Amino acid sequence: MYNEEPGIQKTIDVLLNYCQNRPEDYELIFVNDGSTDKTEKIIKEAVVERPEIKLVNFSRNFGHQLAISAGIHYTSGDAVVVMDADLQDPPSIIPSMISKWHHGYDVVYGQRLHREGETFFKKATAGAFYRLLGDVTSINIPLDTGDFRLMDRRVVDVLKRMPETDPFVRGMVSWVGFKQAAVRYDRQERIAGETKYPLSKMLKLATDGLVSFSMVPLKLAQWLGSVLLIGAFVSFIYGIITGFGLGVEIMCLTTLIGGFVLLAIGILGNYIGRIFVQSRARPLYVVSETEGFAKQSSTIKLEDRQRM
Incomplete structure (x- = not known):
């Protein structure tokens, strides 16, 4: 989450409604990537009301991919689903992911058929990037996928041992291997607010992907x-x-x-x-505080870098 005040309460309500109708035990971990609005306050209020909600607060904005890394670090479940807070990736797809997981798949990634509310430029450049990445790398990164995916615990444990300062999570998951499958879906428009991925951040993400996985x-x-x-x-x-x-x-x-x-x-x-x-071996990110966990933490220590 980064400055998601306009829509974060809707996200909480939708996720709780989904989880309450599922047979699995669950936890909802929100990673606040240095928001400057009331995102943190709204989540803290939810933590008090619902013990299954947990919060990881960054000391500043460290970026989307490191926020995912932090969320993965703090999970405890047998399977982990990664998603953004804007509900463009609908929770209604998760049961299909869980079904494939029960059928033996270690990674079930969401593959976009349509991308609502996005400009032609963004769709065209994203499509070109994924195809270029597939041509110049030795790993198979599925086309038209983001970070919305379910991962088995053993995949998560491997990712936690990959302390990359500029992570490209979807590429790292493909590199790990294991048995992977797709669930196709139509991506929705943001429920509120504005995209936090302008052209500059898209270019950085593309650079991270190319440099991390290709010579x-x-x-x-x-x-x-x-x-x-x-x-x-x-x-x-x-x-x-x-x-x-x-x-x-x-x-x-x-x-x-x-x-x-x-x-x-x-x-x-x-x-x-x-x-x-x-x-330099600095921490990948700094956590100012956590809420809702049995043991609270104020920071990620240097030695934790080797386990992330």
């Missing part, structure tokens, strides 16, 4: 360098033979090569930067 960007620098060297050699020979436009060609090639060098440095910097961040 193609690094190889791309090598391929482009080879092409430019060949082009430069051919142009140089052509200029000598014809005696025409050699200075212009050299200037254009110099500019082109300079641009490529900066691009290559940027790609390398992205990978090296992640190595640097990971090597």
Whole structure:
């Protein structure tokens, strides 16, 4: 949850109504990713009224994927369902996930057929990203899926041992393996409020996915360098033979090569930067407080990093 005040009470009511009509024992863990509105206050009031509701409060905004990691860390159930607080992923799909889980599947992911309330640009770029990711990675990340999924406890335990500073959870779940299946559904519009995933965050998520699971960007620098060297050699020979436009060609090639060098440095910097961040061994996130758990916690310690 991040600034979900307009719709969080509706989310609580819908989830409670769903859970009360199910035979399973359940807990509802809300992760507050540094909200600055009344989201935290509303959840705390719900915790007092309903013991099955629990709250994990971040000390600041750490981001969507780390909020998922925190929620997974605090779960205790035999199966865990991850979903956002905006109800775009309807709880009515969860019984189908549970059914497949009972039939032996360790991961049951929601696969979107339609995406209501989203712009053509977002749909087109999301579709292109998933297809690109499938082409450049060695793992099978299903098309048109998000983080809405059910995971068996043994999958969750593996994820908790993957302390990545820039996690791409849906890719990590695919990397883990086990027996996986899809449940197809139509994604709904947000119940209230605005999306918390603008273009900048979408680009970061895409970068995390590509860099975390593919070496193609690094190889791309090598391929482009080879092409430019060949082009430069051919142009140089052509200029000598014809005696025409050699200075212009050299200037254009110099500019082109300079641009490529900066691009290559940027790609390398992205990978090296992640190595640097990971090597600092800071906590992935800081929890200011928890509510509703048997044993309250004020922070995630450094040593917990190795178990997440």
